[in-house]
Amino acid sequence: MDQQRKHRILMVSDFFYPNFGGVESHIYYLSQCLLKLGHKVVVMTHAYGNRSGVRYVTNGLKVYYVPWRPFLMQNALPTFYGTLPITRTILVREKISIVHGHQAFSTLCHEALMHARTMGYKIIFTDHSLYGFADVGSIHMNKVLQFTLADISQAICVSHTSKENTVLRSGITPERVFVIPNAVDTAMFSPAPNRLSCDEIVIIVVSRLVYRKGADLLVEVIPEVCRLFPNVCFVVGGDGPKRVRLEEMREKYSLQDRVEMLGAVPHSQVRSVLISGHIFLNSSLTEAFCIAILEAASCGLLTVSTRVGGVPEVLPDDMIVLAEPDPGDMVHAIGKAIHMLPNINPHVMHSRMKKLYSWHDVAKRTETVYNCALQSSDENLLQRLPRYLKCGAWAGKLFGLVMIVNFLLWRLLELWQPAESIEEVPDLVLVQNEHEEPMQDFVEARD
Amino acid sequence: MSRGLASNSKYSYNHLNGKGASEAIDVHDITVKKSRLRIFLSYFGAAVFLTATFYLVVLKELCISSIWCILVCFSLAKVLHHKPIKKESVVILPAFGVQLETHYWSGRVIRRFVPISKILKPVLNECVTPVTCHWSLALILRDEDELMLVFQKLQPPVRMLVPVWKALCAASH
Numbered sequence: 001m002d003q004q005r006k007h008r009i010l011m012v013s014d015f016f017y018p019n020f021g022g023v024e025s026h027i028y029y030l031s032q033c034l035l036k037l038g039h040k041v042v043v044m045t046h047a048y049g050n051r052s053g054v055r056y057v058t059n060g061l062k063v064y065y066v067p068w069r070p071f072l073m074q075n076a077l078p079t080f081y082g083t084l085p086i087t088r089t090i091l092v093r094e095k096i097s098i099v100h101g102h103q104a105f106s107t108l109c110h111e112a113l114m115h116a117r118t119m120g121y122k123i124i125f126t127d128h129s130l131y132g133f134a135d136v137g138s139i140h141m142n143k144v145l146q147f148t149l150a151d152i153s154q155a156i157c158v159s160h161t162s163k164e165n166t167v168l169r170s171g172i173t174p175e176r177v178f179v180i181p182n183a184v185d186t187a188m189f190s191p192a193p194n195r196l197s198c199d200e201i202v203i204i205v206v207s208r209l210v211y212r213k214g215a216d217l218l219v220e221v222i223p224e225v226c227r228l229f230p231n232v233c234f235v236v237g238g239d240g241p242k243r244v245r246l247e248e249m250r251e252k253y254s255l256q257d258r259v260e261m262l263g264a265v266p267h268s269q270v271r272s273v274l275i276s277g278h279i280f281l282n283s284s285l286t287e288a289f290c291i292a293i294l295e296a297a298s299c300g301l302l303t304v305s306t307r308v309g310g311v312p313e314v315l316p317d318d319m320i321v322l323a324e325p326d327p328g329d330m331v332h333a334i335g336k337a338i339h340m341l342p343n344i345n346p347h348v349m350h351s352r353m354k355k356l357y358s359w360h361d362v363a364k365r366t367e368t369v370y371n372c373a374l375q376s377s378d379e380n381l382l383q384r385l386p387r388y389l390k391c392g393a394w395a396g397k398l399f400g401l402v403m404i405v406n407f408l409l410w411r412l413l414e415l416w417q418p419a420e421s422i423e424e425v426p427d428l429v430l431v432q433n434e435h436e437e438p439m440q441d442f443v444e445a446r447d
Numbered sequence: 448m449s450r451g452l453a454s455n456s457k458y459s460y461n462h463l464n465g466k467g468a469s470e471a472i473d474v475h476d477i478t479v480k481k482s483r484l485r486i487f488l489s490y491f492g493a494a495v496f497l498t499a500t501f502y503l504v505v506l507k508e509l510c511i512s513s514i515w516c517i518l519v520c521f522s523l524a525k526v527l528h529h530k531p532i533k534k535e536s537v538v539i540l541p542a543f544g545v546q547l548e549t550h551y552w553s554g555r556v557i558r559r560f561v562p563i564s565k566i567l568k569p570v571l572n573e574c575v576t577p578v579t580c581h582w583s584l585a586l587i588l589r590d591e592d593e594l595m596l597v598f599q600k601l602q603p604p605v606r607m608l609v610p611v612w613k614a615l616c617a618a619s620h
Binding site: 067 | 572573575582
């Protein structure tokens with residue numbers, strides 16, 4: 001067992017820079033830390049506006065912005081087999097060994113994983129969100145997930161709750177699912193140098209103002225807290241369809257001087273918003289793992305959150321106060337947090353967070369998952385088909401048919417454009433000179 | 448002195464370094480190999496398209512299925528179409544400029560000249576299309592927004608592009 005073996009990883013998702021979000025920053029930070037460990041990482045995503053083609057981000061991380069137009073909610077159009085040629089080209093030219101897909105809601109991810117599996121590569125999937133079971137959208141999404149995970153090498157979930165959810169939705173065996181929590185960039189999220197005075201307590205809310213994130217709960221909670229605690233004021237950052245309701249609440253209770261609405265906060269300014277407060281309030285109705293509360297704890301804020309999903313697994317009990325997603329309970333929790341506030345030391349909290357969460361740790365654990373995946377045996381189509389047929393009476397046969405057609409199309413493509421004719425890309429070596437700009441040394445491929 | 452450097456099934460690369468005059472002129476050629484199969488397939492695709500169009504337009508009525516047939520035959524003809532290019536060459540005249548030539552089988556030659564002072568840097572780009580990814584050699588020109596492609600019609604493999612790129616880099620410095 002060669003534990004020091006370096007892998008060549010392709011990260012696939014519809015969600016990447018220039019969008020900023022949980023999945024995007026997860027892929028970015030994980031890729032950067034894997035690059036530091038010596039592996040080669042390439043990211044594949046769809047084009048954003050006119051940002052299309054090959055781009056290099058920090059430390060030589062190569063990103064392919066494939067020119068497929070996003071069609072619904074930042075997802076590329078699901079054409080089933082349309083992405084086979086470009087996926088095959090990227091896999092061959094970058095000499096990839098493992099394909100790692102992110103987010104169940106990404107069509108590009110599911111398609112790329114299907115094509116990679118047909119071509120014999122090992123695949124890994126990371127699920128970032130919790131989904132329901134009852135409504136039509138969820139039922140379809142779960143069936144697609146069942147298809148992708150039927151033949152996966154390993155899966156990763158970001159919390160134990162998320163693992164339970166994924167296993168129930170897709171029917172995958174729990175032994176194949178690893179739990180690797182997200183982390184936070186503690187260097188970027190550091191507390192304010194001087195402690196804020198506790199005369200006026202500032203509660204920060206930074207989230208998208210949508211139903212899923214509990215904006216309706218905020219509308220009930222904020223006036224009640226302002227009534228009970230005269231020295232408390234709120235700062236609400238973020239935008240969304242529910243912002244109108246919050247503005248109405250401000251007007252109705254005349255809280256203009258006590259509730260400040262910042263609008264959409266760019267990612268680079270989130271820290272400066274966080275360090276202006278004492279308490280961070282998270283009212284999400286569902287959350288697999290909440291990176292926002294990690295960022296708040298890293299900045300030295302005490303967190304008040306709803307006890308949903310994977311949130312109880314994230315922070316130790318002395319850094320967070322949990323409440324049921326009910327306005328009365330949340331007001332009570334905020335009261336408790338205000339009493340706890342004098343005992344909180346932001347810098348001590350920050351140092352604890354540095355030890356608890358780091359992306360380097362996540363990368364090392366992910367590397368273990370990759371090593372595990374590469375040890376599984378290679379199988380041909382006939383050995384893999386029974387796994388798809390087990391997925392359901394009708395669905396199983398449909399999935400089997402989809403895989404057979406994919407296999408035939410792949411063979412056809414191999415005849416039309418043999419793998420030898422796809423040239424392999426030489427690895428760019430970034431050479432940093434002390435006095436000059438970083439140069440790129442073009443290492444030639446051997447014929 | 449001529450050196451045939453690399454070739455694959457479709458293209459062959461040639462580098463001529465003539466030392467006739469006092470200065471050495473560098474010529475890099477990428478020649479398309481004449482392939483009877485490709486020419487046959489190109490005519491076949493065109494013939495299928497024309498007969499299908501004629502049959503469906505003249506003899507039958509135009510409906511959705513016939514338009515669909517015409518479109519399929521058209522895309523087949525387009526895919527099989529063989530470009531009538533014989534070779535593309537890059538003539539580097541040191542301290543003077545670079546001449547980019549496209550030679551067709553019919554004997555027609557299209558030439559473009561770029562003065563050496565206008566070239567900022569020659570670059571090797573990876574171009575991503577919805578179905579594939581290929582390399583191209585382009586020149587970054589001063590005061591221009593667009594890159595100028597050195598090989599406009601052909602898509603030679605990167606190992607043939609690298610010596611041309613190095614020669615252009617040496618000439619433009």
